[in-house]
Amino acid sequence: MKKFALLLAGGLAAIILLKTIGPMVGLLISLVILYFIYKQFLKTDSTGWKIGLIIIGLMVLSATIHHLPALIGVGAAYVLYLVYKNWNINKQAAVKNEPDPFVSFERQWNELKKY
Numbered sequence: 166m167k168k169f170a171l172l173l174a175g176g177l178a179a180i181i182l183l184k185t186i187g188p189m190v191g192l193l194i195s196l197v198i199l200y201f202i203y204k205q206f207l208k209t210d211s212t213g214w215k216i217g218l219i220i221i222g223l224m225v226l227s228a229t230i231h232h233l234p235a236l237i238g239v240g241a242a243y244v245l246y247l248v249y250k251n252w253n254i255n256k257q258a259a260v261k262n263e264p265d266p267f268v269s270f271e272r273q274w275n276e277l278k279k280y
Contacts, residue, residue: 168252175248178241185238192232199225 202222209215 171248171252175245175252178244178248181241182238182245185235185241188232188235189238192229192235195225195229195232199229 199222202218202225206215206218206222209218
């Protein structure tokens with residue numbers, strides 16, 4: 166039942182992630198442009214160029230705000246990561262529960278050596 170829930174959550178997260186890839190790319194590009202505008206703003210000494218950069222920055226900021234629903238896609242990617250992580254933990258737990266035959270062999274071999 167737990168595997169089914171993980172599969173269902175992972176499938177839903179994958180669908181949401183695929184649906185929001187476009188806005189996520191747009192958000193990333195607009196954030197990168199906004200970062201470079203900010204860096205250029207700090208470098209320049211010209212008042213006119215600073216005003217121009219503020220105007221351009223506000224335009225890019227409005228594009229960034231437009232792509233904020235892409236954060237849902239980032240959340241879906243995180244949920245998909247958690248599902249993948251939990252799926253592997255369940256496999257590793259099943260492997261760890263099986264007794265290792267070599268451990269018991271080593272223990273018995275050491276007991277035989279004592280005699």
